[in-house]
Amino acid sequence: MKKHLCYTAAVILAAVSCNQNPKLPAYLDDNSPIEERVEDLLSRLTVEEKVAMTHAQSKFSSPGVPRLGIPDIWCTDGPHGIRTDVLWDEWNQAGCTNDSCTAFPALTALAATWNEELAGLYGESIGEEASFRGKTVLLGPGVNINRTPLNGRTFEYMGEDPYLASRMVVPYVQGVQKNGVAACVKHYALNNQEANRHTTNVHVDDRTLYEIYLPAFKAAVQEGGAWSIMGSYNLYDGQWNCHNQRMLCDILKGEWGFDGVVISDWGGVHNTDQAVKQGLDLEYGSWTNGLTMGRSDAYSLYYLADRYLQGIQDGTYGTEELDDKVRRILRLQYRTNLSSERSRIAKFTCPEHYAAARRIGAESIVLLKNDNILPLNLETAKKVLVVGENAVKMMTVGGGSSSLKVKHEISPLQGLQERLEGIAEVSWERGYVGDVTGNYNGVSTGQDLSESRSAEQLIADAVAAAKESDYVIFIGGLNKGHHQDSEGADRRQYGLPYGQDAVIEALAEANPNLIVVNMSGNAVAMPWVDKVPAIMQDWYLGSEHGRSLADVLTGDVNPSGKLPMTFATTLEDGPLKSEKQYPGVDEGTRRAFDGNDNVKILDEYYTEGIYVGYRWFQKQNVAVTFPFGHGLSYTTFDYGQAKAPKAMKSGKSIKVCVPVTNTGSLAGAEVVQLYVSDPECSVDKPVRELKGFKKVFLQPGETATVEFTVDEAALSYFDAEKHQWVAEKGEYKLEIGASSEDIRTSVSFELK
Numbered sequence: 001m002k003k004h005l006c007y008t009a010a011v012i013l014a015a016v017s018c019n020q021n022p023k024l025p026a027y028l029d030d031n032s033p034i035e036e037r038v039e040d041l042l043s044r045l046t047v048e049e050k051v052a053m054t055h056a057q058s059k060f061s062s063p064g065v066p067r068l069g070i071p072d073i074w075c076t077d078g079p080h081g082i083r084t085d086v087l088w089d090e091w092n093q094a095g096c097t098n099d100s101c102t103a104f105p106a107l108t109a110l111a112a113t114w115n116e117e118l119a120g121l122y123g124e125s126i127g128e129e130a131s132f133r134g135k136t137v138l139l140g141p142g143v144n145i146n147r148t149p150l151n152g153r154t155f156e157y158m159g160e161d162p163y164l165a166s167r168m169v170v171p172y173v174q175g176v177q178k179n180g181v182a183a184c185v186k187h188y189a190l191n192n193q194e195a196n197r198h199t200t201n202v203h204v205d206d207r208t209l210y211e212i213y214l215p216a217f218k219a220a221v222q223e224g225g226a227w228s229i230m231g232s233y234n235l236y237d238g239q240w241n242c243h244n245q246r247m248l249c250d251i252l253k254g255e256w257g258f259d260g261v262v263i264s265d266w267g268g269v270h271n272t273d274q275a276v277k278q279g280l281d282l283e284y285g286s287w288t289n290g291l292t293m294g295r296s297d298a299y300s301l302y303y304l305a306d307r308y309l310q311g312i313q314d315g316t317y318g319t320e321e322l323d324d325k326v327r328r329i330l331r332l333q334y335r336t337n338l339s340s341e342r343s344r345i346a347k348f349t350c351p352e353h354y355a356a357a358r359r360i361g362a363e364s365i366v367l368l369k370n371d372n373i374l375p376l377n378l379e380t381a382k383k384v385l386v387v388g389e390n391a392v393k394m395m396t397v398g399g400g401s402s403s404l405k406v407k408h409e410i411s412p413l414q415g416l417q418e419r420l421e422g423i424a425e426v427s428w429e430r431g432y433v434g435d436v437t438g439n440y441n442g443v444s445t446g447q448d449l450s451e452s453r454s455a456e457q458l459i460a461d462a463v464a465a466a467k468e469s470d471y472v473i474f475i476g477g478l479n480k481g482h483h484q485d486s487e488g489a490d491r492r493q494y495g496l497p498y499g500q501d502a503v504i505e506a507l508a509e510a511n512p513n514l515i516v517v518n519m520s521g522n523a524v525a526m527p528w529v530d531k532v533p534a535i536m537q538d539w540y541l542g543s544e545h546g547r548s549l550a551d552v553l554t555g556d557v558n559p560s561g562k563l564p565m566t567f568a569t570t571l572e573d574g575p576l577k578s579e580k581q582y583p584g585v586d587e588g589t590r591r592a593f594d595g596n597d598n599v600k601i602l603d604e605y606y607t608e609g610i611y612v613g614y615r616w617f618q619k620q621n622v623a624v625t626f627p628f629g630h631g632l633s634y635t636t637f638d639y640g641q642a643k644a645p646k647a648m649k650s651g652k653s654i655k656v657c658v659p660v661t662n663t664g665s666l667a668g669a670e671v672v673q674l675y676v677s678d679p680e681c682s683v684d685k686p687v688r689e690l691k692g693f694k695k696v697f698l699q700p701g702e703t704a705t706v707e708f709t710v711d712e713a714a715l716s717y718f719d720a721e722k723h724q725w726v727a728e729k730g731e732y733k734l735e736i737g738a739s740s741e742d743i744r745t746s747v748s749f750e751l752k
């Protein structure tokens with residue numbers, strides 16, 4: 001039974017043999033409170049053992065203490081599936097044959113479901129896979145706010161709104177941890193771009209920090225109860241975030257009372273003194289002072305390794321910080337790999353997980369536009385032409401650390417062919433050449449995407465086939481290649497790459513029944529929006545991608561996704577206008593970095609403040625292509641009049657209700673969104689801010705009364721001077737609708 005006891009059989013046997021009536025020491029006694037067990041175990045460790053526990057011993061593990069039955073900690077990426085095992089000290093896959101996982105939809109897709117229950121299902125499912133693979137810590141979820149659509153890692157995060165990201169991250173974390181696997185929420189914080197991610201020093205005012213960039217992390221910690229968090233690569237206010245006094249000590253561990261482990265991002269530690277004193281607990285992935293990245297097994301050179309021990313031995317450091325770090329690590333272990341309650345439900349690539357991935361995927365797809373062309377008419381459709389590289393390209397491989405090795409990935413083309421078998425002939429034309437690579441750290445898609453035709457010929461071939469078809473479904477967008485939706489670099493352009501706009505325009509002329517499916521983790525420009533009758537926003541949906549997409553295109557599933565980010569018309573319309581804002585400027589700031597004490601730092605200023613995403617576009621009154629929260633259905637919904645009490649007393653809450661009716665002929669789901677607007681505020685505020693949402697499933701003709709609770713937190717702004725949240729007395733307007741721009745009903749009340 002208890003894993004810990006197995007590890008420590010020798011210890012117990014020793015106790016039994018010298019004592020006829022052994023009383024279990026606290027650290028072994030499941031009935032003792034965790035804190036007692038931690039203290040007992042801590043008191044038995046030597047300084048050398050403790051120091052060893054604070055840094056990695058391999059790419060993804062840090063050591064336990066075998067003589068006391070403390071197992072190693074094993075981390076895994078995250079956040080969309082369990083990463084393949086890599087070699088001990090290499091990034092390349094180890095070549096195991098038992099680690100091909102289920103790929104779940106990317107976190108942008110999860111956010112687009114606006115369904116908290118699905119976030120729980122996601123967390124639970126991926127937690128079961130992590131548990132099956134014997135992992136202690138899952139490196140995810142990510143909740144950095146989408147500040148620029150150029151950020152290469154937006155696909156791993158939960159959109160542009162702090163409220164939406166907060167609501168979705170909590171059940172994910174809880175679901176993972178139900179399985180005795182620690183979630184590691186990343187990347188804390190202000191890691192909103194990949195360009196210069198190691199050297200960007202963010203300057204942001206406190207109101208913006210607390211209102212926009214911290215809420216999802218706070219919710220993950222305080223409501224989700226996250227057991228670990230990952231410091232980000234960038235700097236904030238002149239200190240690297242893996243050892244940042246304000247971020248880690250003052251806010252995370254101080255204000256929020258975080259009792260878990262701060263894990264560095266891989267290679268995010270740069271200084272022993274700060275790593276000891278400024279909030280870091282566990283160091284991973286360092287590139288070791290003065291050595292090349294390729295130096296093998298240099299773990300003793302880590303910032304928290306030999307030089308930390310040396311510093312303790314020569315009196316530079318006391319042991320107080322060390323004990324705090326190890327206490328946190330042991331606490332995490334009693335919650336995970338030393339827990340007697342660790343779930344026995346460890347499942348991997350099972351039908352339930354594929355079903356979860358398919359359901360989340362289908363619920364995440366956003367129907368952006370539909371001039372009565374979707375769902376596909378299966379009575380009349382005989383020839384369906386699919387165009388585009390993304391219809392066939394495997395997307396689970398690539399993109400950086402979230403890259404996976406999967407047992408299967410159903411492509412959009414396969415999904416459609418499977419669903420339309422015996423109904424219509426489904427053929428494919430490439431249309432354009434995008435990214436033909438298919439390898440990541442030794443995992444290969446095995447696809448040959450080489451192409452000899454010219455761009456003109458590819459378009460001509462697609463157009464000729466389009467003219468002969470009942471429907472044309474273009475499936476393109478971005479991919480997981482460098483400078484696309486991928487770690488380590490940002491996108492170079494907001495528009496679609498590889499000349500796809502020209503392909504879409506040519507197809508629109510060739511066939512009026514064109515459906516454009518944009519697959520990406522980020523907003524893109526859609527200059528052809530008025531020429532195309534139907535547009536769907538698809539994301540990276542993992543193993544069951546093609547089935548989720550076919551479900552929605554055919555109407556087996558009525559679309560109910562809503563955009564978790566604004567689709568601006570052009571990049572220039574957005575809030576980032578200068579290099580100071582993005583990607584940062586050289587102001588002569590220098591810092592010590594991995595043994596080089598003169599590294600150029602780029603300073604970046606978040607001068608747009610709280611005006612991120614829809615908050616910016618609405619304040620500036622700039623029209624967008626598709627607003628935050630937008631998403632259509634194959635049915636229609638009617639909103640009745642919202643009702644709320646006339647007044648709310650300070651410190652209390654009120655309920656606001658709105659009847660919503662399915663007025664079409666198909667069952668479907670609507671995400672009813674509640675925005676707060678403060679017309680009388682004394683400080684500058686956004687036009688409206690999301691403060692509630694509910695997804696309701698309705699049969700044709702059915703009405704549901706959707707109820708929201710509004711409390712002072714929903715009305716508050718962060719007063720930086722007082723360092724507290726403030727809800728001013730006076731009138732507030734509650735606006736309820738189908739998107740941030742499609743408000744259907746509103747009601748006002750007074751805060752007294």
Ligand code: BGC
Nearest residue numbers: 077078139186187265266401
């Ligand atoms: C990424 C993290 C990831 C880690 C381990 C880093 O480069 O930023 O998100 O968890 O590598 O692969």
